[in-house]
Amino acid sequence: MSTSCGSLKVCLCLALALLGIGSSVRAEDVKVEATLVWGTNEDPGKFKDLKPVNPELGKRLQYFKWKHYLEINRKTVALQQGKENTIQISKECKLILTYQGNSMFRVQLFGKGERVSDRIQKITLGEKPAVFGGDDKNDTAWFIFVTRLPVK
């Protein structure tokens, strides 16, 4: 009898310990920033409301044909592991971000209600952002950077 009670206590302790571990894993929160960038060859002076993109992001676009990269929108969001979070990055486009743990993110892009990309990507703090892009009207292009920010 004392043996079975002892095994029960051990099982309960292990279960509680694992519950503790599990809750601490699930409690991991991250912060990301989504930046919508427009690539154009036109004079940026024509677009007073738009500012040049952050140089850190801009250097990753130097291989593309456009001369100017302007920031259209930027949004920061805190993600809880396992929970989807929607970022409306422009009037008709949105991202759905899901943090899966271990710096892995699921990034879904929607344009005009249609999902155009669904990707699992590693995004590490201060290093590699996730970068998406595509053609736009009048020989321009759009880019979306998903960058990880430190959680304060």
Place this chain on the structure above:
Amino acid sequence: MNAETQLKVQALVDGELPPNEAAQVEALLAGDAGARQLAASLKATRDALRDNEPPLAVPESREFYWSKIAREIERLEAQNAQPVPTPWLRWARRWLLPVGGVAVLAGLLAMLSASRTPALSANSSRMMPGTISFYLQDEDVTIVWIETGVNSGFTDASPDGSVAVE
């Protein structure tokens, strides 16, 4: 006089030494005034305790006294003893609890591994038509290019090149 000699003197006073050792210590006492003084002091203490200790008589007989202790021990043991479980309860304790514990652990481990394992592998892409990705080695970054056509609406660009910002 060292500690060992003091212990031997004490053992002599208490009558605990074998005859040959007792003779040696007595010879030591004959030649050592300090040892003699210690022996005298110990004897005086022993005599004082022996002669002045008040006698303590147990009110009951020895057998009755010990039987009371035995009965008290039995009573406490009976009080602490748990009821004998039924066969079903014994079976449940023996099998259901450990198996249930293992099942709970397995479930928790499965939940943990599921929450840690991404649905797709690293940097994988569900094959969306018109999606290509390329790696920029110098920048150590992968860019996903999506052939959405110019009407994707991402920048809400108007035909004249102006951008409608929210």
